[in-house]
Amino acid sequence: MAIIITDECINCGACEPECPNTAIYEGADDWRYKDGTSLSGSVVLTNGKAVDADEPQEPISDEFYYIVPDKCTECKGFHDEPQCAAVCPVDCCVPDEDHVETEDELLAKQSFMHPDG
Numbered sequence: 001m002a003i004i005i006t007d008e009c010i011n012c013g014a015c016e017p018e019c020p021n022t023a024i025y026e027g028a029d030d031w032r033y034k035d036g037t038s039l040s041g042s043v044v045l046t047n048g049k050a051v052d053a054d055e056p057q058e059p060i061s062d063e064f065y066y067i068v069p070d071k072c073t074e075c076k077g078f079h080d081e082p083q084c085a086a087v088c089p090v091d092c093c094v095p096d097e098d099h100v101e102t103e104d105e106l107l108a109k110q111s112f113m114h115p116d117g
């Protein structure tokens with residue numbers, strides 16, 4: 001499953017540079033599928049969703065740092081544990097029960113975003 005940032009976030013910014021998928025953004029910032037990935041133009045994600053990787057997307061939170069579920073792989077394919085949770089000083093990066101995925105699905109997502117490793 002993806003990781004989600006709760007409203008206990010103190011906006012310290014420590015997690016953002018640690019994410020290997022560039023799935024973490026500062027509150028109120030737009031996000032893109034292409035940021036920090038190999039995706040560009042029209043693509044169909046491994047979950048079947050068709051998206052424009054270049055298009056700026058609306059922020060998921062205007063108040064706190066947030067994680068894009070479609071880009072988070074729980075760090076699978078890069079690290080043994082979620083790096084955001086490992087560095088967060090207030091432990092507010094927690095499993096997102098609304099975005100449950102298997103390890104195979106997470107690894108497929110990681111390979112899709114980073115075909116060159």
Ligand code: SF4
Pocket residue numbers: 003018019020021022023024067071072073074075076082083084085
């Ligand atoms: S779990 Fe890993 S991939 Fe997901 S948001 Fe945190 S650092 Fe990024």
Ligand code: SF4
Pocket residue numbers: 005008009010011012013014015016065084087088089090091092093
């Ligand atoms: S490390 Fe934790 S407190 Fe700091 S911005 Fe990230 S989620 Fe928020």
